[in-house]
Amino acid sequence: MTVEDAFSPLAQRVPLATTVNGRPVTLAVPARLTLADLLRDELHLTGTHLGCEHGVCGACTVLVDGRSVRSCLLFAVQVEGRSVVTVEGLQDHPTTGRIKCAMARHHGLQCGFCTPGMLVTATELIDRHPPEKPLDEACVRETMSGNICRCTGYQGIVRAVLEAAADPATGTTHEG
Amino acid sequence: MSAPPPRVTHGPGEPYVGTSVPRVEDQRLLDGRGRFLADLAAGALSVVFLRSTEAHAVIESIDTTRATDMPGVVGVYTGNDLPLARDYIGSLHTPDPGFVAATGFRMPEQRLAILPVDRVHYVGQPVVALVASDRYLGEDALEAVDITYRPLPAVLDPSASLAPDAAPIHPHLPDNEAGRIEVEFGDDVAADAVAVTVEGTYRIGRHGAVPLEGRGVLARVDGQRVSVWTSTQIPHLVRQGICEATGWSVDAVRVVVPDVGGGFGTKANVYAEEVVVPVLARLTGHDLVWVEDRQEHLVGSAQGRDQVHRTRLSVDREGRVLRWEDDFLLDIGAGGLWVAGVVANTAIHLLGPYRIPRVRLRGRAAFTNKTITAQYRGAGRPEACFALERSLDDAAGRLGITPVEIRRRNLLTAADLPYAQPLPYRDGVPIVYDGGDYLRCLDSVLELLPAETVERLAAEHPDLTIGHGVGCYIEATGRGSFESGRVRLTSTGGFEVASGAASAGQAHETVFAQVAADGLGCSLELVTVRRSDTDLVRHGVGTFASRSAVLAGSAIRRAAEQLLDQATGRAAQLLGVSPDLVKSTASGFAAADGSSEWEISWADLATACAPGGAQEQLGPLDVVEYFHPETVTWTMGAHAAVVGVHRGTGAVSVLSYAVAHEGGVEINPQVVEGQVIGGVAQGIGGALLEQFRYSPTGQPTSTTLAEYLLPGTCDVPDVQVRHLGVATPCNPLGVRGAGESGTIAVSATVAGAVEDALHGLVRVSETPIRTGPLRAAAEQIRREGQ
Numbered sequence: 001m002t003v004e005d006a007f008s009p010l011a012q013r014v015p016l017a018t019t020v021n022g023r024p025v026t027l028a029v030p031a032r033l034t035l036a037d038l039l040r041d042e043l044h045l046t047g048t049h050l051g052c053e054h055g056v057c058g059a060c061t062v063l064v065d066g067r068s069v070r071s072c073l074l075f076a077v078q079v080e081g082r083s084v085v086t087v088e089g090l091q092d093h094p095t096t097g098r099i100k101c102a103m104a105r106h107h108g109l110q111c112g113f114c115t116p117g118m119l120v121t122a123t124e125l126i127d128r129h130p131p132e133k134p135l136d137e138a139c140v141r142e143t144m145s146g147n148i149c150r151c152t153g154y155q156g157i158v159r160a161v162l163e164a165a166a167d168p169a170t171g172t173t174h175e176g
Numbered sequence: 177m178s179a180p181p182p183r184v185t186h187g188p189g190e191p192y193v194g195t196s197v198p199r200v201e202d203q204r205l206l207d208g209r210g211r212f213l214a215d216l217a218a219g220a221l222s223v224v225f226l227r228s229t230e231a232h233a234v235i236e237s238i239d240t241t242r243a244t245d246m247p248g249v250v251g252v253y254t255g256n257d258l259p260l261a262r263d264y265i266g267s268l269h270t271p272d273p274g275f276v277a278a279t280g281f282r283m284p285e286q287r288l289a290i291l292p293v294d295r296v297h298y299v300g301q302p303v304v305a306l307v308a309s310d311r312y313l314g315e316d317a318l319e320a321v322d323i324t325y326r327p328l329p330a331v332l333d334p335s336a337s338l339a340p341d342a343a344p345i346h347p348h349l350p351d352n353e354a355g356r357i358e359v360e361f362g363d364d365v366a367a368d369a370v371a372v373t374v375e376g377t378y379r380i381g382r383h384g385a386v387p388l389e390g391r392g393v394l395a396r397v398d399g400q401r402v403s404v405w406t407s408t409q410i411p412h413l414v415r416q417g418i419c420e421a422t423g424w425s426v427d428a429v430r431v432v433v434p435d436v437g438g439g440f441g442t443k444a445n446v447y448a449e450e451v452v453v454p455v456l457a458r459l460t461g462h463d464l465v466w467v468e469d470r471q472e473h474l475v476g477s478a479q480g481r482d483q484v485h486r487t488r489l490s491v492d493r494e495g496r497v498l499r500w501e502d503d504f505l506l507d508i509g510a511g512g513l514w515v516a517g518v519v520a521n522t523a524i525h526l527l528g529p530y531r532i533p534r535v536r537l538r539g540r541a542a543f544t545n546k547t548i549t550a551q552y553r554g555a556g557r558p559e560a561c562f563a564l565e566r567s568l569d570d571a572a573g574r575l576g577i578t579p580v581e582i583r584r585r586n587l588l589t590a591a592d593l594p595y596a597q598p599l600p601y602r603d604g605v606p607i608v609y610d611g612g613d614y615l616r617c618l619d620s621v622l623e624l625l626p627a628e629t630v631e632r633l634a635a636e637h638p639d640l641t642i643g644h645g646v647g648c649y650i651e652a653t654g655r656g657s658f659e660s661g662r663v664r665l666t667s668t669g670g671f672e673v674a675s676g677a678a679s680a681g682q683a684h685e686t687v688f689a690q691v692a693a694d695g696l697g698c699s700l701e702l703v704t705v706r707r708s709d710t711d712l713v714r715h716g717v718g719t720f721a722s723r724s725a726v727l728a729g730s731a732i733r734r735a736a737e738q739l740l741d742q743a744t745g746r747a748a749q750l751l752g753v754s755p756d757l758v759k760s761t762a763s764g765f766a767a768a769d770g771s772s773e774w775e776i777s778w779a780d781l782a783t784a785c786a787p788g789g790a791q792e793q794l795g796p797l798d799v800v801e802y803f804h805p806e807t808v809t810w811t812m813g814a815h816a817a818v819v820g821v822h823r824g825t826g827a828v829s830v831l832s833y834a835v836a837h838e839g840g841v842e843i844n845p846q847v848v849e850g851q852v853i854g855g856v857a858q859g860i861g862g863a864l865l866e867q868f869r870y871s872p873t874g875q876p877t878s879t880t881l882a883e884y885l886l887p888g889t890c891d892v893p894d895v896q897v898r899h900l901g902v903a904t905p906c907n908p909l910g911v912r913g914a915g916e917s918g919t920i921a922v923s924a925t926v927a928g929a930v931e932d933a934l935h936g937l938v939r940v941s942e943t944p945i946r947t948g949p950l951r952a953a954a955e956q957i958r959r960e961g962q
Contacts, residue, residue: 047208111681112205
């Protein structure tokens, strides 16, 4: 890059302080950098995948302050002061762990490209589901409807989420 | 939701083939540690492509001056700047001369330019490549490339394209015919034998693979070699395409396949970007990466289907088929390197799983100014199936028998099979359906999903009018010419397996390990399957056409068996006993002569082969095998669906679905079932949702996933699958292909169910099924209180 390039308005960087997977991150980013590109290109957290970059497919879903968001539709600077959790950050999360085991058992993934987004959405679904509402197949299908899988036909994914949602102590679902 | 089927687990001492061992791939993919193409990009500069904004135009000028001066730009390249030996990618399939002679098959040579400098043929065609420090700056700079186009009339209708006075889209060709075929056999039918003749026009919309991961190419130069990572199903054909276009030696190009996020045929193609990125890497000396975005994918990656069939089917009073005629037309867009495959597949699979004495088929493929095409999952089979199955439903209706009954009367049974057709397959070998009992699949699918299900679901869904449909298909699987398999003993006593058949989610790392472990008689844990890499196997073809289990599986099995054989001899030598006393064990070999017992592990054997070992002079244990099947092996199946049509909107919901299919030996039943269910999901997309649409001037209008609708969690019901295995003698594993079976009959089955739901008030003759006419029919039913 030439000296002139460095002064281009496109290259101007904005300071950013945020938390990613529990660790403070302080760096300067171009104002137009998306959160997904920050995670993938700057922080090398490549578990967050880009399937459409226009907010439809859900592959890039991450948690910001505990709620699922499309990281392709947020600018990195929008997570200033917030807490971002990616699939890598759910490595030791018990709910995600149960979903992962169930996904493998029920063949809930083939190519695995949509899987991180599915895991993030399903983790939020189970962790934040109001106890008075049934967590049944219809609920899982509706909640996961923003995550597209092109390989599996969803059957294994839905089974896996339902199984993981079952109370780990009693084996019963929230329905019961 | 129905309970999952019991898992076939692996017991001690049993073969691994036939058991649903857990997938090796899952752990890394679940942990977000998959390595897809874009995940390898660190350190590389970005390539971005300027794509044609015109469907058909002369390029009057390209001025890259402004773009070159933009921040972050390393270089801007047109077709004139690429040092190419040949500026187009050649056909990927040429039928056997015997097939050509029997079918009059013809196709011209296609020469769609890698980066055109004089003429563009579709919106989305790459025209200029730009190298920049990152993608953001690269895309900024693309806006500063100045291209002047002189628009030409865009040809979007394949019939108009083939009209005698139509101007050729490709100036080197005399007309717009991209391929033709003609099949005719059987004696003329006596007029008085015919009870009903139905004629129809059936349109299968333009839809395609749309894998969740787009394409992408990474190239790194090392001395005289270029290594290319690409999200492909066919690494060796990509290497061939690169070498033919550049003139480079195959020894100078390595193609590696990372984790691939779905392929379904669109990645079984060789693309301009796969040539341009390595060429520019060499030209600039930089590591370069191009990652396709979704908008590029929806205009630039190969699409599929888009056929029109004009049919005529005659049956006798009993509903037995007497005569079947179809004149079909394929719109292959600006080009298709697999046109021979799709045209031939369509014609051959129009024969169906039935007894049809008299057949007359004519097919033509046309060039138009739409996006290029390739072999999307099924590749001619779903289209053929739609035309034939819809015609059968029509004939059944006229005769007053059910769709099930007309199929029952025509399906090939155990008494008919194996069944020869008076026609060679694409490989020139006479077609013989090597099945067991096709009627059994129909009976079986009706057990899974009987027509009576309609009553139960109607009670549950008062807002829907409900119907039941069936469809049958036949599929030639596992075609040649060959596939490679390599098995080698590693220095630590494990095994490494490699093949030309790249995985795009089909669990090759698991299923090929099962095959190799059985061939070696060893524990599964000892076997690692490597991702496809042209340095690991020098020759290969790839994954498509439901061929990997059949061909790569067979090559790996034979390589494993040969390695075991060689190793047994070496073990005997090391132990100083006769080879016939040596038995293989899960961890190596054992021998006993009555008084003494010896053991030698695979690790011991590896040490013996290594430098300084007792068998150093024998070299490593490393076997490469090529499996050439004599011809294809046939899979057949029957589908059943119960659908509901919304009384207010006409929207179609698939409520329940079942598949009974006659496959072969299943290497991993859970993986096979996953292929079938995933195939059904894509079929539902094609039947109801997906379509690449174009404006009258050839502008694509399905350029986001909000317009090109992929089926979601609420669009795909639970699918029940029953596998009726009939081992085939065509390969050492007894397997038949299963990758495409799920997709083929879905449109036909759903269409039949929709007609049933609407009491026959509409005829469904095109996909995606339009809801407007359905709404009107549903309204009529409601008014008449039916």
